[in-house]
Every structure is written in C-alpha cells, then in structure tokens.
Amino acid sequence: QAKHQGRSQYQFYSPEINAQLQERLALENELRGALERGEMLVYYQPLVDLHSTEVVAVEALVRWQHPTQGLVSPAKFIAIAEANGLIVPIGEWVLRTASAQSRAWQLAGLPPIRMSVNLSARQFEEPNLVDIVSQILQETGLEASSLELEVTESFLMGDVQRSVKILKQLRELGISLALDDFGTGYSSLNYLKRFPVNMLKIDQSFVQDVTSNRDSAAVTNAIIALAKSLRLNITAEGIETQEQLEYLQRRGCHEGQGFYFSRPVPPDRITQMLKKSSQQMESMAA
Numbered sequence: 525q526a527k528h529q530g531r532s533q534y535q536f537y538s539p540e541i542n543a544q545l546q547e548r549l550a551l552e553n554e555l556r557g558a559l560e561r562g563e564m565l566v567y568y569q570p571l572v573d574l575h576s577t578e579v580v581a582v583e584a585l586v587r588w589q590h591p592t593q594g595l596v597s598p599a600k601f602i603a604i605a606e607a608n609g610l611i612v613p614i615g616e617w618v619l620r621t622a623s624a625q626s627r628a629w630q631l632a633g634l635p636p637i638r639m640s641v642n643l644s645a646r647q648f649e650e651p652n653l654v655d656i657v658s659q660i661l662q663e664t665g666l667e668a669s670s671l672e673l674e675v676t677e678s679f680l681m682g683d684v685q686r687s688v689k690i691l692k693q694l695r696e697l698g699i700s701l702a703l704d705d706f707g708t709g710y711s712s713l714n715y716l717k718r719f720p721v722n723m724l725k726i727d728q729s730f731v732q733d734v735t736s737n738r739d740s741a742a743v744t745n746a747i748i749a750l751a752k753s754l755r756l757n758i759t760a761e762g763i764e765t766q767e768q769l770e771y772l773q774r775r776g777c778h779e780g781q782g783f784y785f786s787r788p789v790p791p792d793r794i795t796q797m798l799k800k801s802s803q804q805m806e807s808m809a810a
C-alpha cells in the first residue's frame with residue numbers, strides 16, 4: 525500500500541525534474557567503473573604566497589574525463605560519489621596520484637611545494653583513514669611535511685570527539701591540515717579551538733565580492749583576525765582580480781589561489797611553472 529502510494533507520486537514530478545533525475549542516474553551508472561577505466565584525472569591549482577607571489581603549494585582537484593561529455597567538474601559528480609560511497613576509492617586514488625606527483629617534482633629537482641588534497645566526509649568516516657594516508661606516504665616516498673589535507677567544518681561537527689582524535693593522529697604523522705570553505709559552515713569558535721588545524725581557507729564566496737560588499741569584507745577581515753590570534757595560516761580562495769589580491773595583501777592574508785594566478789591545470793603545466801621559477805631563482809643567485 526505504502527509502496528503503491530510512493531510510486532503514484534512520481535506522476536507529480538515535472539518533466540524538468542525528471543530529466544535532471546535521469547541525468548543523475550545515468551552519471552551515477554557511468555561513474556561506477558570510471559576509476560578502473562582510467563577516466564579520472566587530477567588537475568592542480570597553484571597557491572601563491574601573497575607577499576612574494578611565489579607558488580608555495582598546489583591543490584589537487586579531481587576531474588572526470590567522461591567518454592562522451594568531456595571533462596566533468598567535481599561539482600557534478602562528487603555529491604553522487606559521496607552518496608554511493610564511490611568517493612572512498614576515488615579519494616584514495618587522488619591522494620595516491622597527487623602524492624606520487626609531488627614526489628616526482630621533488631626528484632626532478634624542482635622547488636619544493638606543499639601538496640594539498642581534499643578529504644570527503646565519507647573518507648573521514650572510514651576507520652582506516654590514518655593507516656591509508658600513512659601507507660600512501662610510504663609507498664610514494666613523499667615526506668609527511670609536504671602533504672596537507674583539506675577538511676570541512678561541516679563534516680568534523682558530526683562526532684567532534686572522534687574528529688579531534690583523527691585530526692590529532694593525522695597531525696602526528698607530520699602532515700598539515702587545512703579547514704576548507706571556512707566561514708560557510710557552523711563556524712563554532714569553541715570547536716575551532718579544539719581542531720588541531722594549521723590553516724584556514726577563506727571561502728571564495730567572501731573573496732568574490734570582498735572589494736564591493738561590506739559584509740563580505742567584514743567576514744573576511746574577521747576570519748583573518750581570528751586566524752592570526754589562533755596563530756593559524758590563512759589562504760584566500762577564488763582570487764580573480766588585482767583589487768581582491770591587493771585587498772588581501774593589505775590585510776596580511778598569507779596565501780591565495782584563484783583564476784587571477786591560474787586555473788586548475790594538468791600536471792605538466794605545473795612542471796613548466798616550477799621550472800620557470802627555479803630558473804629565475806638561479807639567475808638571481810648568479
């Protein structure tokens with residue numbers, strides 16, 4: 525009876541919602557096996573020291589090279605992969621790929637940079653997360669101090685005690701931790717103090733209109749002040765203009781990333797950028 529009623533509700537879906545649902549179901553089906561078929565790619569976006577404007581880190585950002593739809597953005601498939609659990613193997617693959625890439629850059633003698641990788645809520649719930657991270661560091665030969673993991677407040681707030689424990693274990697490996705999309709979550713200052721993170725990343729929604737919207741500027745200034753008083757590093761995401769850059773520089777924000785510097789790019793583009801900056805350093809030293 526209940527099932528029957530449930531079914532009959534489908535007729536109320538509008539055609540547009542139906543089409544969206546169909547697209548999502550199709551993507552979900554195709555996502556199974558995408559990793560095995562070699563369709564996942566990792567792009568990298570530079571993070572720049574806002575004082576020296578040198579590249580000091582890159583963030584690994586996954587892309588899906590879909591057989592017919594081209595490059596699919598994570599905005600389209602991460603939520604699906606979260607819902608069906610595929611994010612766990614995909615996330616582990618991203619971490620392994622990014623760590624191996626970072627080690628390869630080091631072995632090529634390029635200037636050392638931090639590698640930052642996003643963690644999903646589902647990965648954080650896995651009981652063996654710390655072991656997997658530690659195993660990947662060993663396997664790839666990357667020192668822990670070169671790796672940063674990005675977490676979000678929203679998933680840390682689920683079971684705070686457990687979160688604090690896992691974060692501490694990750695820090696004990698020697699890696700850094702960043703709070704991503706900061707300012708959009710619960711922002712409980714009481715918990716913030718307990719989470720052993722090194723870095724706050726100001727969400728791009730504030731940075732986008734920091735020079736035109738007083739409220740965004742107020743939030744940005746407050747986050748920078750908070751980070752400083754907690755002795756945390758601070759990154760601004762989504763810097764697109766010179767004005768935004770100058771504003772954040774004046775406020776003493778440490779690092780930034782955004783289309784103003786570079787979009788996320790394939791690894792060989794980062795190799796070129798790092799080669800150029802090491803040549804510049806050599807010619808300055810000569």
Ligand code: C2E
Pocket residue numbers: 569584585586597598599602611615618642643644674704705728761762763764781782783784788
């Ligand atoms: P995020 O971790 O906050 O990453 C930053 C996002 O902002 C990236 O989007 C990046 O391309 C975009 N971005 C950077 N600078 C600018 C800018 O100046 N303007 C604009 N408009 N956007 C900018 P992307 O690559 O589409 O990734 C979206 C989100 O998907 C990420 O947000 C992250 O939450 C998730 N994601 C990406 N890769 C992974 C992954 O490997 N694992 C997990 N769990 N999540 C991932």
Ligand code: MG
Pocket residue numbers: 583642674704
């Ligand atoms: Mg991130």
Ligand code: MG
Pocket residue numbers: 704705725727728761
């Ligand atoms: Mg972010």
Ligand code: MG
Pocket residue numbers: 705728
């Ligand atoms: Mg974001």
